[in-house]
Structure formats: C-alpha cells, structure tokens
Amino acid sequence: MAVEVPVRLALVGLGAIGLAAHLPAMLRSEAVQVVGLADPSPERRAAAAPRAPGAAVYADAAEVCGAAGVDGVVLATPPWVTTGLAEQFLRAGQFVLAEKPIAVSTADARKLATLPDERQRRLQVGLTYRHDPALARLREWIRDGPLHGPLLIRAHIYDERLNAKDPDHSARIRQTLRHGPPVLHEGAHVFDWLAFLLDGASPRVSDAWSVRSDPGLASPNLNGARLTYRCGTNVLVEFGWLTSELPRCELSILGQHGYAVLDGFTFRLTLTADGETKVYDDPVDRTERCFDRQLGAFVDLVRGRSDRAVPGLPEGLAALDLSERIAATASMFTIPGRERT
Ligand SMILES: NC(=O)c1ccc[n+]([C@@H]2O[C@H](COP(=O)([O-])OP(=O)(O)OC[C@H]3O[C@@H](n4cnc5c(N)ncnc54)[C@H](O)[C@@H]3O)[C@@H](O)[C@H]2O)c1
Known part of the structure; x- marks a missing residue:
C-alpha cells in the first residue's frame, strides 16, 4: 500500500x-x-x-x-x-x-x-x-434506550477555579470575561453536545440567570438557563468560573427508565438502569x-x-446563537441586536 x-x-x-x-x-x-x-x-x-x-x-x-x-x-x-x-x-x-x-x-x-x-x-x-466515544454512547442510549425521552438533563459546568498561586491563569480568564460570560465560551461545547445528543433540536430559552460573585469582573462569572425542547425534554445548564471552590462538573440525564452521569473532566460515564449501575471508563486520557x-x-x-x-461552521454558529440567546435573556452581556426582549 x-x-x-x-x-x-x-x-x-x-x-x-x-x-x-x-x-x-x-x-x-x-x-x-x-x-x-x-x-x-x-x-x-x-x-x-x-x-x-x-x-x-x-x-x-x-x-x-x-x-x-x-x-x-x-x-x-x-x-x-x-x-x-x-x-x-x-x-x-x-x-x-x-x-x-x-x-x-x-x-x-x-x-x-x-x-x-x-x-x-x-x-x-x-x-x-463531541468526538469522544462517550457522547456517541449517550446518543445511542437516548435513541435506542434506556434513556428514552422526555428527559431531564442537567449540565453543571464549573471549571477555571480561582487559584491565588496562578495569577497568569486568573488574568487570562479575567481577560476572556471581557469578551463575554462563561455561557458564551463554555456553552460552545455544551450546546454542541446537546445538539449532537438531541439530533440538532433547537430549544426555547425559558429562563436564564447570572451572578457576578466578584464585582470586579467584566462579566457575570456564574450563568445558567432552563431550555425547553419540543419533545418535552428540559435542560438545566449552569456555568461557573473564578470562584475559589467549585461545585461538581458533570452532565446528567434522567429518563423514565435510566439515569446516566458523564463526569465533566474525565468523561467517565455511568449508567444506572434496571437496578444496576455500569461504568464506562476509557483508559486513554480524555484530552489526548x-x-x-x-x-x-x-x-x-x-x-x-x-x-x-x-463540526463545522453550522454547528459552531448554532452553539453561539444559543449562548447569545441565553446571555440576552439574562441581560448579562449586551450583544448588538440581542438585547432582552
Ligand atoms: N477545545 C478545548 O477543549 C479548549 C480548551 C481550552 C481553551 N480553548 C479555546 O482555545 C482558545 C485559546 O485559549 P487558551 O486558553 O490557549 O488562550 P491563551 O491566551 O493561553 O493562548 C492564546 C494564544 O494566542 C496568541 N495570539 C493572540 N493573537 C494572535 C495572533 N493574531 N496570531 C497568533 N497568535 C495569537 C496569544 O499570544 C496566546 O499565546 C480559546 O478560544 C479557548 O476558548 C479550547
């Protein structure tokens, strides 16, 4: 060859x-x-x-x-x-x-x-x-069971911990906040996962909120929203940066017959169904x-x-559009043409 x-x-x-x-x-x-x-x-x-x-x-x-x-x-x-x-x-x-x-x-x-x-x-x-096999496995469970919809999905994405010993990291994240809240930057990933898992469906933003836990930050550093899909699935998303302590970082999916949890850092996946819990852990580091x-x-x-x-431009734009709709709903960031309605 x-x-x-x-x-x-x-x-x-x-x-x-x-x-x-x-x-x-x-x-x-x-x-x-x-x-x-x-x-x-x-x-x-x-x-x-x-x-x-x-x-x-x-x-x-x-x-x-x-x-x-x-x-x-x-x-x-x-x-x-x-x-x-x-x-x-x-x-x-x-x-x-x-x-x-x-x-x-x-x-x-x-x-x-x-x-x-x-x-x-x-x-x-x-x-x-979105290239991770764990997401493909989750999609399979949503399509073929046991995670049939309607679903309650919770995405709690907390990272970029405030670390006094790493001022360069804090400076980089503070600078990033000048260009939009975490929902804009981290939301890109999460909204792409959701689009992948839910076959490209686009949700209504039913509610959104933001908190600026440090008044010196250029954008609120804690953001969240409730997203409603036509199929009855509801998604609660939360994003948080630059606090000294962080809640868990994970995506969880609850359906009538199963419950799955994806660890936000490692993508270790657990599925509980029929009274049994199975763990799916890839031996290769997630980043690699x-x-x-x-x-x-x-x-x-x-x-x-x-x-x-x-994912190409359409997927990138779809994720950005949803991030912006959430930011505008929570009025956390003024985006031209996207002020709160
Ligand atoms: N895919 C992922 O998992 C993932 C993870 C972390 C960050 N990111 C994204 O990666 C991007 C970079 O993040 P980062 O944390 O590495 O930031 P960073 O600030 O550490 O690095 C950005 C680099 O780009 C350089 N740069 C700026 N302007 C340039 C120009 N005109 N030409 C060439 N280089 C230029 C800077 O000097 C800097 O070295 C961000 O968009 C971030 O959201 C993605």
Missing part, C-alpha cells in the same frame, strides 16, 4: 491549549507534518520552537496565510482574534481548524457565514469533545483521545476524504 504524504499544518496561537493539547496531538500524528508555529509573544515562540524542530517560526500569522507548503492551520487563538484569522486563511484557500467559540458574537461570525460555500466547508470548529480524534477528522478534511467539516 502506498504511504500517504503527511498534511502540512501550522499551529497559530501557542498559548495554553495550543501547547498543552494541539501541538502534542499534531506531533503524535503520523499523518501530520508541523511546518509552522506562529504567535506574537516571543516567550510563547521560545517555549514552542524546540518541541517542533524543523517548523518555521513566525511572529505574525499573516506570514503563514497563503504560504506555499502550508495546507492548513490550527487556530488556538482567543475567540476575538480567531474569527478574523479564520476568514483570512479560508480566503487564501487553506483549511482551518479553529478553536471554539468561533466568534464572540453572531454578528462577528457573519464574516465567515458570507464566505463562498466551498470555503466555509474548509472550516472545522474545535468543538473537541479527543484532540487526536479531532485532528484525525481535520486530516480527512484536508485530504478530501470528507466533503465538509463536522
């Missing part, structure tokens, strides 16, 4: 997730050659460069845009930067795997939605955890298995094995 030539990818954004998850996945993959690294920060470039010898290193992502020998880019940049970069790379004809959320508002995302269809199809959105699968899907896209990226 002929050996396939690796796809040539550059990593743009060498921050926390770029260096902790994307670069390791790219280096693990035999299907990928890391040809470029870009970040305006000299410290970030210095941290990344020795890990990918042979990759060209750039201070300005524009140098990678349209460059010969770069089939695609992974954008691990803040969301207020990602949208514009994704647009430039797609216009240049390159493939893009862009971190979530794809934008900080649907208004901002419009620049992507108006690109020609053929370019939009080259965009994969980093809704990383999800980033590897996500990258595998992107390689297939670049190689032309898939016609469009999944």
Whole structure:
C-alpha cells in the first residue's frame, strides 16, 4: 500500500491549549507534518520552537496565510482574534481548524457565514469533545434506550477555579470575561453536545440567570438557563468560573427508565438502569483521545476524504446563537441586536 504524504499544518496561537493539547496531538500524528508555529509573544515562540524542530517560526500569522507548503492551520487563538484569522486563511484557500467559540458574537461570525460555500466547508470548529466515544454512547442510549425521552438533563459546568498561586491563569480568564460570560465560551461545547445528543433540536430559552460573585469582573462569572425542547425534554445548564471552590462538573440525564452521569473532566460515564449501575471508563486520557480524534477528522478534511467539516461552521454558529440567546435573556452581556426582549 502506498504511504500517504503527511498534511502540512501550522499551529497559530501557542498559548495554553495550543501547547498543552494541539501541538502534542499534531506531533503524535503520523499523518501530520508541523511546518509552522506562529504567535506574537516571543516567550510563547521560545517555549514552542524546540518541541517542533524543523517548523518555521513566525511572529505574525499573516506570514503563514497563503504560504506555499502550508495546507492548513490550527487556530488556538482567543475567540476575538480567531474569527478574523479564520476568514483570512479560508480566503487564501487553506483549511482551518479553529478553536471554539468561533466568534464572540453572531454578528462577528457573519464574516465567515458570507464566505463562498466551498470555503466555509474548509472550516472545522474545535468543538473537541463531541468526538469522544462517550457522547456517541449517550446518543445511542437516548435513541435506542434506556434513556428514552422526555428527559431531564442537567449540565453543571464549573471549571477555571480561582487559584491565588496562578495569577497568569486568573488574568487570562479575567481577560476572556471581557469578551463575554462563561455561557458564551463554555456553552460552545455544551450546546454542541446537546445538539449532537438531541439530533440538532433547537430549544426555547425559558429562563436564564447570572451572578457576578466578584464585582470586579467584566462579566457575570456564574450563568445558567432552563431550555425547553419540543419533545418535552428540559435542560438545566449552569456555568461557573473564578470562584475559589467549585461545585461538581458533570452532565446528567434522567429518563423514565435510566439515569446516566458523564463526569465533566474525565468523561467517565455511568449508567444506572434496571437496578444496576455500569461504568464506562476509557483508559486513554480524555484530552489526548479527543484532540487526536479531532485532528484525525481535520486530516480527512484536508485530504478530501470528507466533503465538509463536522463540526463545522453550522454547528459552531448554532452553539453561539444559543449562548447569545441565553446571555440576552439574562441581560448579562449586551450583544448588538440581542438585547432582552
Ligand atoms: N477545545 C478545548 O477543549 C479548549 C480548551 C481550552 C481553551 N480553548 C479555546 O482555545 C482558545 C485559546 O485559549 P487558551 O486558553 O490557549 O488562550 P491563551 O491566551 O493561553 O493562548 C492564546 C494564544 O494566542 C496568541 N495570539 C493572540 N493573537 C494572535 C495572533 N493574531 N496570531 C497568533 N497568535 C495569537 C496569544 O499570544 C496566546 O499565546 C480559546 O478560544 C479557548 O476558548 C479550547
């Protein structure tokens, strides 16, 4: 069998997730050659460069845009930067795997939605955890039993603990809050899981709330909502950042004949049905298995094995739209055209 030539990818954004998850996945993959690294920060470039010898290193992502020998880019940049970069790379004809959320508002995302269809199809959105087998298993239980609907789903997503010993982390999360509350940033993942589990159904936002536990924060750091689906399923979502202590982080699904709990950090899955509890635990670390699968899907896209990226722009926009509707209902963040009605 002929050996396939690796796809040539550059990593743009060498921050926390770029260096902790994307670069390791790219280096693990035999299907990928890391040809470029870009970040305006000299410290970030210095941290990344020795890990990918042979990759060209750039201070300005524009140098990678349209460059010969770069089939695609992974954008691990803040969301207020990602949208514009994704647009430039797609216009240049390159493939893009862009971190979530794809934008900080649907208004901002419009620049992507108006690109020609053929370019939009080259965009994969980093809704990383939808690639996890645990979600596929949950979907199967919802479709075929024992978790038949209507369901009560509770998604309690509490992470980014306030840690006095890690001021860089606090500064990064505080900066992120300037561009929207946790429901906008974490909601991207959770609303994509819900869309995946509930076959793309779109809910009504029946109620939403927000709390700013530290008055110095730019957005409320605790947010929640009640979502109602046509099928009778109700979802209670909560998101929380930057408190010294955090409640449990998990997704639970209760139906007439079963109860499932997905651990928010490890994706360890338990199902209780017919009086018996079964545990499904993947031995491979969640970050590693999800980033590897996500990258595998992107390689297939670049190689032309898939016609469009999944999750792509439609999935990224759907999650963003729901996040915005919740934020507007709770009036936690003023979004143009999305003020409380
Ligand atoms: N998929 C996931 O599981 C997951 C997990 C964590 C974070 N994220 C997302 O990843 C993104 C980045 O998060 P992070 O925590 O790594 O942030 P970070 O601030 O640690 O890293 C962002 C990096 O992008 C760089 N950057 C900024 N502007 C740039 C530009 N124009 N060109 C090139 N580089 C630029 C910054 O210098 C920084 O090094 C966010 O959108 C976040 O929501 C996703």
